[in-house]
Each structure stands twice: as structure tokens, then as C-alpha cells.
Amino acid sequence: MENITVGAAAEWLRSLILYIIGNELLTDIVMKFVGLGACIAVILTAAIVLTYAERKVCAFMQVRLGPNRVGGRFGLLQPIADMLKLMSKEDIIPNGCDRVVWALSPMLLFVPSALIYGLFPFDEGAVFADVNVGVFLLLAISSQSVLPFLMGGYASNSKYAYIGGMRTVAQMLSYEAPMVFSLLGVVMITGSMRMNDIVAAQAENVWFIVLQPIAFIIYIITATAETNRTPFDLVEDESEIVAGPFAEYSGMRWALFFLAEYANLLSISILTTTFFLGGWHGPFLPGVVWFWLKVLLMVFVFMWFRWTFPRTRIDQMLSFSWKVLLPLALVNMMFTGIGVYVWRSMM
Amino acid sequence: MIDIFSLSVMDIVNWSLHVGLAHFLLLAAVLFSIGLYGLLTKKGIISTLMCVELMLNAANINLVAFNHYRPFQDFSGQLMAIFSVAVAASEVAVGIALAFRIYREHGSIHVDELNNMKG
Amino acid sequence: MNEAVNLIHGVVNWGMGTAADLDMGTLIDASVFYALMWVSVLSALGVVLCKNVVHSALLLTASFIGVGCLYIYMSSPFIGAVQFLVYGGAVAILIVMALMLTRRDDMSESNPSRNIWCRVGAAVISGLFFCCMALVTLLTPFKNVTVDLGDSVTGLADMMLTKYIIPFEVAAVLLLIAMIGALVLAKGAHES
Numbered sequence: 001m002e003n004i005t006v007g008a009a010a011e012w013l014r015s016l017i018l019y020i021i022g023n024e025l026l027t028d029i030v031m032k033f034v035g036l037g038a039c040i041a042v043i044l045t046a047a048i049v050l051t052y053a054e055r056k057v058c059a060f061m062q063v064r065l066g067p068n069r070v071g072g073r074f075g076l077l078q079p080i081a082d083m084l085k086l087m088s089k090e091d092i093i094p095n096g097c098d099r100v101v102w103a104l105s106p107m108l109l110f111v112p113s114a115l116i117y118g119l120f121p122f123d124e125g126a127v128f129a130d131v132n133v134g135v136f137l138l139l140a141i142s143s144q145s146v147l148p149f150l151m152g153g154y155a156s157n158s159k160y161a162y163i164g165g166m167r168t169v170a171q172m173l174s175y176e177a178p179m180v181f182s183l184l185g186v187v188m189i190t191g192s193m194r195m196n197d198i199v200a201a202q203a204e205n206v207w208f209i210v211l212q213p214i215a216f217i218i219y220i221i222t223a224t225a226e227t228n229r230t231p232f233d234l235v236e237d238e239s240e241i242v243a244g245p246f247a248e249y250s251g252m253r254w255a256l257f258f259l260a261e262y263a264n265l266l267s268i269s270i271l272t273t274t275f276f277l278g279g280w281h282g283p284f285l286p287g288v289v290w291f292w293l294k295v296l297l298m299v300f301v302f303m304w305f306r307w308t309f310p311r312t313r314i315d316q317m318l319s320f321s322w323k324v325l326l327p328l329a330l331v332n333m334m335f336t337g338i339g340v341y342v343w344r345s346m347m
Numbered sequence: 348m349i350d351i352f353s354l355s356v357m358d359i360v361n362w363s364l365h366v367g368l369a370h371f372l373l374l375a376a377v378l379f380s381i382g383l384y385g386l387l388t389k390k391g392i393i394s395t396l397m398c399v400e401l402m403l404n405a406a407n408i409n410l411v412a413f414n415h416y417r418p419f420q421d422f423s424g425q426l427m428a429i430f431s432v433a434v435a436a437s438e439v440a441v442g443i444a445l446a447f448r449i450y451r452e453h454g455s456i457h458v459d460e461l462n463n464m465k466g
Numbered sequence: 467m468n469e470a471v472n473l474i475h476g477v478v479n480w481g482m483g484t485a486a487d488l489d490m491g492t493l494i495d496a497s498v499f500y501a502l503m504w505v506s507v508l509s510a511l512g513v514v515l516c517k518n519v520v521h522s523a524l525l526l527t528a529s530f531i532g533v534g535c536l537y538i539y540m541s542s543p544f545i546g547a548v549q550f551l552v553y554g555g556a557v558a559i560l561i562v563m564a565l566m567l568t569r570r571d572d573m574s575e576s577n578p579s580r581n582i583w584c585r586v587g588a589a590v591i592s593g594l595f596f597c598c599m600a601l602v603t604l605l606t607p608f609k610n611v612t613v614d615l616g617d618s619v620t621g622l623a624d625m626m627l628t629k630y631i632i633p634f635e636v637a638a639v640l641l642l643i644a645m646i647g648a649l650v651l652a653k654g655a656h657e658s
Contacts, residue, residue, distance in 0.1 A: 143555030
């Protein structure tokens with residue numbers, strides 16, 4: 001029971017492949033591809049499970065039942081039905097659109113969302129790419145997902161998409177700065193930007209949600225804004241701007257946006273777990289079980305936000321970021337710095 | 348002085364397969380000349396700004412390549428590249444703001460039409 | 467089952483033997499460099515030659531990303547991340563938003579170049595510059611010695627806060643001035 005870790009499973013698989021192939025280098029290469037496949041499997045499973053979970057959570061919070069027709073009393077095959085519906089829709093191409101840019105936009109949106117899954121620590125030592133600048137590279141790669149919104153908005157040759165694209169970019173750029181500063185507090189306490197080191201520091205001492213409560217709150221607010229979820233989903237909801245920059249996409253292109261959105265939801269839950277809730281660390285159960293428990297708790301919290309709060313206006317959203325969150329994050333960073341200095345000089 | 352005419356094809360292939368400092372310097376030179384061509388050729392303000400950014404990128408590649416391929420014991424090249432990136436970003440911000448004002452006053456962003464102070 | 471495993475071992479040993487003979491390590495190394503190089507160079511050419519200025523801006527972003535990946539190839543992940551964050555995540559977006567706000571209705575011809583003589587002259591000048599640089603680069607006998615410098619983040623931080631503290635502070639002041647200046651310029655000094 002103690003050894004059910006992702007690392008142990010990977011070791012077993014590696015020895016099996018080594019037995020079949022017999023060459024160390026080739027086994028390493030094959031294991032890399034297995035790791036890649038595992039990351040992609042996580043993303044695809046997340047998309048399927050989370051669409052269903054969102055609808056059920058939403059339904060229970062609104063005192064109704066949710067999907068309960070497809071696949072038995074609980075509607076378990078609803079995501080399959082959704083997928084089949086999206087795949088069978090007609091691919092409508094708007095008149096006068098900039099064809100290449102319009103077609104590339106959803107694909108380029110999905111790439112950074114999927115790429116950062118290689119940096120997450122799923123278990124002790126189970127990181128696909130354990131780089132020294134993990135946190136920073138993560139933030140840099142997620143900042144690349146802003147431009148495809150602008151591309152989609154511009155290329156769709158539609159007023160709603162255009163305004164939606166500009167608003168999305170304004171919102172995402174405004175909320176990036178407090179997010180980076182809130183994470184800097186965590187990096188300061190750990191003393192390193194590696195994801196494994198951050199989890200290890202929480203395993204030794206106390207979880208960072210206790211040491212950095214303000215940073216935690218700032219991070220979940222900015223993460224909600226970065227992934228365009230309510231209360232910050234002005235740019236893509238149906239009643240405001242007719243789905244904003246996604247207005248002119250149908251069928252499988254829309255499915256790609258959707259996939260990117262749920263991949264983003266799962267990745268911000270994983271990041272909150274890693275930075276503030278101790279990652280895979282926990283007392284009795286194996287690390288990977290604790291990890292997924294915490295991640296699913298955070299996913300539930302983000303869904304709870306969505307179905308509880310009303311939407312903010314664009315000017316309220318932007319002034320909240322620049323006038324409240326950013327100064328708060330800077331003050332938090334200052335106090336963290338002072339605290340770290342005092343603690344280290346006392347030790 | 349290397350005797351250019353005694354190089355065979357195999358020598359060139361061998362040199363190009365072992366990636367070294369010279370390759371990065373050539374890449375930076377190519378990017379810089381492309382940026383220079385664009386800077387001298389383009390009529391719009393923002394297009395010229397984009398070519399200036401290309402040239403700055405080329406210079407940064409040079410800095411980081413020298414840091415990686417020479418046996419210094421510190422990170423000076425990377426540090427200079429960081430400062431260069433900071434300066435370039437602030438320059439783009441001010442340039443874009445200027446382009447906005449010019450567009451609002453004159454209605455066009457073609458540098459040839461901004462000749463109020465001429466003569 | 468044992469027969470199959472032995473067969474696979476035989477094939478793999480032959481494959482790895484030929485790969486070692488062909489020096490697969492350097493080959494893969496070089497292919498990564500050349501792939502990234504072509505991405506950067508072709509995107510840069512597209513920036514200059516494209517008729518549609520929004521396409522130019524998006525190809526400029528592609529060039530930035532190519533150069534960032536080259537930094538990571540050169541074992542400088544911190545600079546690579548800085549390149550992605552600042553150039554790809556801020557400068558590129560700023561340029562595209564500026565293009566969209568100074569927009570004419572028809573974007574397909576919005577990146578004009580000057581007349582043909584200007585272009586020929588510019589090509590000659592850039593070509594001359596490139597030839598000079600290439601001559602200097604190819605005639606200098608560089609010794610490619612790579613030193614493993616360790617963790618770049620702590621090294622950079624040490625240098626930035628001890629030896630290069632003054633440029634650091636000056637850069638901070640410069641960024642502040644640029645931010646305020648851009649705000650004032652874009653909004654107007656006397657408008658509220």
C-alpha cells in the first residue's frame with residue numbers, strides 16, 4: 001500500500017520496456033513518450049469529466065438534477081453525447097474572414113494550455129520536465145495564450161468578436177501582473193523556482209496557504225480571471241457579447257476552445273494545489289491520491305465561484321485588478337521579504 | 348587566413364553539423380540584416396518598430412551565444428540580455444503610444460506624410 | 467515470447483550501432499538548431515515581406531518564440547522564459563493591439579514598402595552588412611568551449627544585486643518613466 005506512487009508505476013513500466021528492447025537510451029526515449037501520452041491523457045480525461053461535473057455541480061447548486069437521460073439515471077454518458085454533437089456540426093466559415101489566422105487561432109490557444117502540463121508535479125519525482133525555472137517558465141508559457149484570443153477576434157470579421165477579443169486581452173494582461181506577484185511570495189519562501197522544491201518545502205514545514213493567505217486569495221481570483229470564468233467571463237458569455245471572440249466558430253473548432261478552457265481549469269487547480277495546498281504531500285494515503293483529492297477540491301471551489309457570483313463589468317474588472325489586487329500583491333511581497341529575512345537571520 | 352578554395356563539401360557539412368558560436372553569430376547577422384532591410388523599406392511607423400525589435404533580438408542572441416560558448420565563469424552575457432530586453436520593451440511601449448497620438452492627430456501612420464516640421 | 471524479445475534486441479543493437487557510427491547525438495543536436503533557426507529566419511522574412519501588417523505582427527511573434535526556444539537550447543532557460551514573457555506575451559500583443567486600434571478598413575494592403583529603388587538600395591546595404599559580419603565570423607577561429615555554469619537563476623540574482631546593482635536600479639527607473647510616459651502620451655497631458 002505504501003508504494004502506490006506514480007514513480008513506482010513508472011519504474012515497473014521502465015523495467016518492462018527495458019526487458020523488451022534491451023537498450024538504455026531507447027528505453028529512456030520510449031519512457032519520455034509514455035510520459036507525454038500520460039499528460040495528454042490527463043488533459044483529455046479532464047475535459048470529459050469536467051464538462052459532466054460542471055453541469056452536475058451547477059444543477060445541484062440551482063436545486064435541479066442536471067443531465068439524467070443519457071446513460072442511466074446519472075447521465076454518465078452525457079459528455080459522449082456532447083462530443084458527438086460537436087463533431088457532427090457544420091463547419092461555418094464567416095464571409096471575409098482572414099482564413100489562415102482564423103483557422104489557426106483555436107489550435108494556438110490549445111498549445112500553451114497543454115504545454116504547461118509537462119511542468120506539474122503529479123507525485124514525488126513525477127514531473128515530466130523538472131527545470132530550474134519551473135514557475136517562471138510556466139507563467140511565460142501561459143502568457144502566450146493571450147495572443148490567439150486577439151487573433152480569433154480580429155480574423156473573424158465580426159464586430160462582436162473584435163470587441164470581445166480586445167476585452168479578453170485587456171482582462172488577461174491586467175490580471176497577469178497580480179498573479180505573478182502573488183506567486184513571487186511563494187518563491188521567496190521556498191528560495192527556488194523548481195516545482196519539486198516548492199512541494200518539498202511545504203512537506204517539511206507547513207502548507208503555504210497558512211503562510212501566505214493573501215497570496216492564496218489573490219492567486220485564486222487572478223486565476224479565475226485568467227481562465228475567463230465567472231465572475232470574470234464577460235468576454236465569452238452568451239448574454240453579453242454573444243460568446244465574444246469565439247462567436248464565429250462552430251463544431252470542432254468550438255470544441256478546441258472548450259477543451260482549452262477545461263484544460264486551463266484543471267491546470268489552475270493543480271497550480272493552486274502545488275503552490276498553496278502542499279501538492280502531493282499528505283499523511284496516510286499515497287501521494288497521488290492526496291494530489292487528486294486536493295485538485296478535485298479546488299476544481300469544485302472554482303465551479304462554486306462560477307455558479308454563485310454574478311458577472312462583473314469590464315471597467316469594474318480592470319479597476320479591481322489595477323487598484324486593489326496589484327497593490328495588495330506588492331504589499332504582500334514586501335512583508336514576505338521582511339518575514340523571510342527576519343526568519344533566516346533568526347535561524 | 349583560411350584557404351577558402353581548399354574546402355570540400357564534406358568539410359562544410361562537417362562544420363555545419365557541429366553547432367558552435369559561429370552558427371549563432373551568423374544567425375544573428377541574418378536576423379539583423381533582415382531587420383535593417385525592413386527598417387529602411389517600410390512606410391508605416393509600427394512596421395518600422397517591428398523591424399527595430401528584430402534587430403534588438405539579433406543583438407540579444409549574440410549576447411547569450413557568447414555567454415554560452417566562451418569559458419566565462421559568470422552570467423554577464425545573460426544579464427546584459429535581460430537589461431536589453433527591458434529597454435526594448437519600454438521603447439516599444441513609448442513608440443506605440445507615440446503612434447497612437449500621431450494617428451489621432453494626422454489620421455495616418457505613414458512616416459512620409461508626417462512632414463509638418465519640414466522646411 | 468523469448469524468440470520475439472531476442473529478435474527485437476538484435477534489431478535494436480544493429481540500429482544503435484549504426485546510429486553511433488553516424489554520430490546521432492550531434493545530428494539530433496544540429497537538427498534542433500536548424501529547425502529553430504529556419505523558424506526564426508523565415509518568420510523574420512515574413513515580417514518584412516508580408517503585405518498584411520497583422521500577418522507581419524503575428525510572424526514577428528513566431529520569430530520571438532523561435533529565438534526564445536534557441537535560448538533554451540543554449541541552456542539559458544531563464545532568458546528563454548524572459549523572452550517568451552516579455553516579447554511574446556507583452557511586446558507582440560502591444561503591437562497587434564496598436565495595429566487594430568490604428569486600423570483602416572482594409573487590412574490586406576496595409577504594409578506598404580517604398581519604391582523599387584529604395585528597396586534595391588536597402589537590400590544592397592543589408593547584404594553588405596551581412597557579408598561583413600559573415601566574413602568576420604567565419605574567419606575568426608572560435609574555440610567552442612561550453613562551461614556548465616550551474617543554476618542560472620541564483621547566479622543571475624547574485625550578479626544583479628552585487629556587481630550590476632546600478633544598471634538594475636537604472637533599468638527600474640527607466641521602466642517607470644516609460645510606463646508613465648506611455649500613459650501620458652496615449653491619453654494626453656491636459657485631458658482628464
